[in-house]
Amino acid sequence: xxxxxxxxxxxxxxxxxxxxxxxxxxxxxxxxxxxxxxxxxxxxxxxxxxxxxxxxxxxxxxxxxxxxxxxxxxxxxxxxxxxxxxxxxxxxxxxxxxxxxxxxxxxxxxxxxxxxxxxxxxxxxxxxxxxxxxxxxxxxxxxxxxxxxxxxxxxxxxxxxxxxxxxxxxxxxxxxxxxxxxxxxxxxxxxxxxxxxxxxxxxxxxxxxxxxxxxxxxxxxxxxxxxxxxxxxxxxxxxxxxxxxxxxxxxxxxxxxxxxxxxxxxxxxxxxxxxxxxxxxxxxxxxxxxxxxxxxxxxxxxxxxxxxxxxxxxxxxxxxxxxxxxxxxxxxxxxxxxxxxxxxxxxxxxxxxxxxxxxxxxxxxxxxxxxxxxxxxxxxxxxxxxxxxxxxxxxxxxxxxxxxxxxxxxxxxxxx
Numbered sequence: 001x002x003x004x005x006x007x008x009x010x011x012x013x014x015x016x017x018x019x020x021x022x023x024x025x026x027x028x029x030x031x032x033x034x035x036x037x038x039x040x041x042x043x044x045x046x047x048x049x050x051x052x053x054x055x056x057x058x059x060x061x062x063x064x065x066x067x068x069x070x071x072x073x074x075x076x077x078x079x080x081x082x083x084x085x086x087x088x089x090x091x092x093x094x095x096x097x098x099x100x101x102x103x104x105x106x107x108x109x110x111x112x113x114x115x116x117x118x119x120x121x122x123x124x125x126x127x128x129x130x131x132x133x134x135x136x137x138x139x140x141x142x143x144x145x146x147x148x149x150x151x152x153x154x155x156x157x158x159x160x161x162x163x164x165x166x167x168x169x170x171x172x173x174x175x176x177x178x179x180x181x182x183x184x185x186x187x188x189x190x191x192x193x194x195x196x197x198x199x200x201x202x203x204x205x206x207x208x209x210x211x212x213x214x215x216x217x218x219x220x221x222x223x224x225x226x227x228x229x230x231x232x233x234x235x236x237x238x239x240x241x242x243x244x245x246x247x248x249x250x251x252x253x254x255x256x257x258x259x260x261x262x263x264x265x266x267x268x269x270x271x272x273x274x275x276x277x278x279x280x281x282x283x284x285x286x287x288x289x290x291x292x293x294x295x296x297x298x299x300x301x302x303x304x305x306x307x308x309x310x311x312x313x314x315x316x317x318x319x320x321x322x323x324x325x326x327x328x329x330x331x332x333x334x335x336x337x338x339x340x341x342x343x344x345x346x347x348x349x350x351x352x353x354x355x356x357x358x359x360x361x362x363x364x365x366x367x368x369x370x371x372x373x374x375x376x377x378x379x380x381x382x383x384x385x386x387x388x389x390x391x392x393x394x395x396x397x398x399x400x401x402x403x404x405x406x407x408x409x410x411x412x413x414x415x416x
Contacts, residue, residue, distance in 0.1 A: 022036060022254060022296075024036070024254055024255060024256055024296070025084055025085055025255075026038055026039070026080070026081075026083075026084025026085065026086055026256065027055065027256065028051070028052070028172060030050065030051050030052075030054065031051065032050055032051070032355065032359055033353050033354040033355045034354060035054040035055070035353050035354060036054065036055040037050075037051050037052035037053065037054055037055070037172075038052055038053055038055060038080075038084075038086075038256060038258075038298055039052050039053075039080050039084075039172050039173030039174075040052065040053055040059070040073070040076060040077050040080065040173070040300070041076030041077055041079055041080035041173055041174070041176065042073065042076050042173075042375060042376075042377070043172065043173060043175075044376050044377040044378070045073070045324075045377055046172055046173060048324075048347060048361065048366070048377065049322055049350065049359070050350065050358075050359030051172065052172060052173075053298050053300070053322065054298070054321070054351070054353055055256065055296055055297070055298050056292050056293045056294075056295070056296075056297065056298065057292065057298060057299075057321035057322065057351060057353070058285070058288065058289055058292060058298075058299045058300075058301060058319075058320045058321050058322070059298070059299065059300045059301070059320070059321070059322040059324075060301050060302075060303060060316070060317065060320035060322065060323045060324070061073055061074070061300065061301065061302045061303075061324055061325075061326065062302075062303060062304075062305045062306075062313075062323070062324065062325040062326065062348075063263070063302050063303065063304045063305070063306070063326065064306075064326045064327060064328045064330075064343065065306050065328075065331065066328060066330040066331045067326075067328045067330050067342075067343070069326050069328060069342070069343070069368065069370070069375070070302040070326060071262060071263075071302065072370075072375055073300075073302075073375070074100075074260050074262055074300060074302055075100065075103060075104055075105060076105065076176065076375070077258065077260055077300045078090060078100070078101075078104060078258065078260050079104040079105055079107070079174075079176060079182060080173055080174060081256070081258040082104065082182065082186065082187055082188070082191075082192075083107055083174050083186070084256075085188070085191070085255070086191070086255060086256040086257065086258050087191045087192075087193075087232075087236045087238070087255055087256065087257040087258065088191060088192050088193070088257075088258045088260065089192075089193045089195065089229065089232050089257060089258065089259045089260065090192070090193070090194050090195070090260045090262075091194075091195040091196070091225060091228075091259075091260070091261050091262065092196060092261075092262040092263065093196070093262075093263065093266060093268045093269060094262075094263055094266060094268055096196060097194035097195065097196055097262075098194050100262070101187060101192070101194070102181065103181060104181060104182040104187075105176035105177060105178050105180070105181070105182065106176060106177050106179075106180035106181055106182050106183070107174045107175065107176055107177075107182065107186075108174075108175045108176065108177050175374075176374065177373045177374070178370075178372070178373050178374060178375070179372060179373055193232050195225070195228055218269060218270040218271070218272065218276070218277050218280045218281075219280045219283075221269060221270070222280055222281065222283070222284035223284075225284070226284060226287055226288060226291070229259060229288070229291065230291060232257065233257060233291065233295050233297060236255065236257050237253070237254070237255070238254075238255065238256070238257045238295045238296040238297050239294065239295050240294055240295055240296065241294055254296060255296070256296050256297065256298065257295065257296065257297040257298075258297070258298060258299075258300070259292070259297055259298070259299035259300070260299075260300050261299065261300070261301045261302070262302055263302055263303075263304060264281070264301050264302065264303050265277075265281050265303050265304065265307070265308070265316075266304055266307075267307070269281075272307070272308070273307055273308055273309065273312070278308070278312040278315065278316075281316065282315050282316065282319060285316065285319040285320065286319055289319060289320070289321075301320070303316060305317075305325075317348060317349060320349070321349075321351040321353075322349065322350060322351065323347075323348035323349035324345065324346065324347055324348060325345075325346040325348055326343055326344075326345065326346075326368070327343050327344040327345075327346065328342055328343030329341070329342060329343050330342075330343075338367065338380075340369065341367040341368065341369050341378075341380070342367075342368060342369050342370050343367065343368055344366070344367050344368075345366040345367055345368045345377050346364075346366075347361060347364065347366070362379075363379055365379060365380040366378070366379060366380065367379075367380045
């Protein structure tokens with residue numbers, strides 16, 4: 001029997017060190033599942049989706065009936081790619097994709113730096129050798145306590161309500177101003193591909209005009225769009241299968257491709273609401289999802305699902321990773337509780353990537369509002385009571401009150 005060489009027991013288990021992941025500008029790893037994330041351009045939407053959109057996934061935005069908020073969200077997505085230096089592929093059938101580039105929001109450079117230099121109120125910097133520093137601080141503290149509004153004792157220990165999402169100074173992405181458009185010198189034309197279907201013919205003999213292209217086969221339209229996406233992925237070097245050796249390739253040369261498809265499945269694509277049209281768009285989404293999984297690309301699609309039957313729209317949702325729905329208040333009477341919002345924001349689906357459970361939301365009661373300079377998604381906060389509702393309920397109560405003696409329906413004082 002051989003004796004052990006030393007008294008110390010050596011274990012065969014070794015701690016696995018954290019490997020060096022792919023480092024690309026404008027991306028960060030997820031704290032939930034370690035997936036590489038990129039920003040949508042809207043900080044509140046990034047917070048809802050778990051930090052951003054994962055690379056290799058598809059974000060589906062279900063368009064609203066009356067408004068074009070989905071198109072605005074797509075502009076944010078493209079503008080963020082321009083600011084991060086990513087490749088962008090913009091496709092649309094109705095408007096000219098080049099016109100969308102002239103409508104991109106302008107980035108605010110000093111928005112993040114100004115929020116970090118703000119000192120909290122009630123603090124005064126003490127100078128060296130000054131004895132009045134503590135007295136000045138106490139005076140300020142006393143004044144701040146006297147100036148606070150007095151409320152009931154049962155509400156004093158409640159946490160402060162925060163309706164805005166992702167209000168921390170370390171915001172992932174950029175901040176944009178909707179009142180201004182992005183200057184042309186910030187847009188790198190060499191990293192942009194604008195694809196308009198009516199300008200690219202499938203067959204020069206049969207589709208020589210946009211009218212002929214609109215009447216062509218729907219399957220051929222989706223096939224040609226998918227082939228163009230694959231061609232751009234290979235040109236930009238975002239295809240992970242074409243890299244011979246990932247360890248020797250430099251991470252500085254890698255980049256992200258952002259795919260933006262506007263109004264996919266609109267009536268200009270043909271009869272998508274039929275069984276044949278729905279099968280064509282489902283086949284396209286299935287192939288697009290497989291393509292993005294094997295590349296450094298992320299896709300955002302807007303689809304008018306209100307034109308489809310519920311059975312068909314559910315199929316489209318299952319073929320995407322992230323699914324959100326916009327429900328604006330345009331065209332209907334707005335409730336008094338939602339007077340400061342423009343619509344409701346529904347999170348339909350969040351994927352489970354490299355984990356068993358998806359990202360858990362704090363609340364599902366979300367609404368969006370379009371301010372003068374930005375588009376934001378907030379938690380719905382209802383007031384304690386609505387004056388109109390209270391006055392109406394009190395008036396109805398007085399009308400139905402009856403006297404104790406007579407039992408009639410008069411609204412007079414009690415009769416004893």
